Amino acid sequence: MSHSIIKSALKPLILIATLFAFAVTTYTAATSADASSSDQSYSKVYKEAKKHLGARYVYGAIGPTNFDCSGFTKFVYKKSIKKSIPRTAQAQYNGTKKVSKSNIKKGDLVYFGGSKHSISHVGMYIGNGRMIDSQNRGVVTENVYSPWWHVVGFSRPATLSYDD
Structure with a gap:
């Protein structure tokens, strides 16, 4: 398998992982803000x-x-x-x-x-x-x-x- 095929296959996975990390970070920040504002x-x-x-x-x-x-x-x-x-x-x-x-x-x-x-x-x-x-x-x-x-x-x- 060539490097370009591997890179192409990994791009969607990297995008999904990045979006997941962003969602977790956003949720954690919102939850912390809710706890501190209570x-x-x-x-x-x-x-x-x-x-x-x-x-x-x-x-x-x-x-x-x-x-x-x-x-x-x-x-x-x-x-x-x-x-x-x-x-x-x-x-x-x-x-x-x-x-x-x-x-x-x-x-x-x-x-x-x-x-x-x-x-x-x-x-x-x-x-x-x-x-x-x-x-x-x-x-x-x-x-x-x-x-x-x-x-x-x-x-x-x-x-x-x-x-x-």
Whole structure:
């Protein structure tokens, strides 16, 4: 087969591949624009979380009236900004963007346990060293740095806008 025959046969395939790449790029850009233009504000997430203060802690519960720690964070993100995050505290840590302590923002998740590979609790950071979480006293606000918690990491499940 000569090079000119091969080139002629490849031209339609190259055109199709180029058009496909353009379509994927356009769709991805439009989808990203839609996601960023939707209201993914911290105030929506916090407002939803606050609605559940006092709800009972029940191991394995995912809401809307009883929660365990990761069931609470999963519920709040899904209900407030339609963001789906993994079910367990360890999976939430593994499946979301890590941030450093110095870069933590309101709405980020704070993880506790023996290590980054042995996470047993998660709460949502609300600023000023405090979090809202579901634990044995139910859904409460409390200090992130308490004698009974060992912080092992932070993550950002969504890029939120801030009104303040």
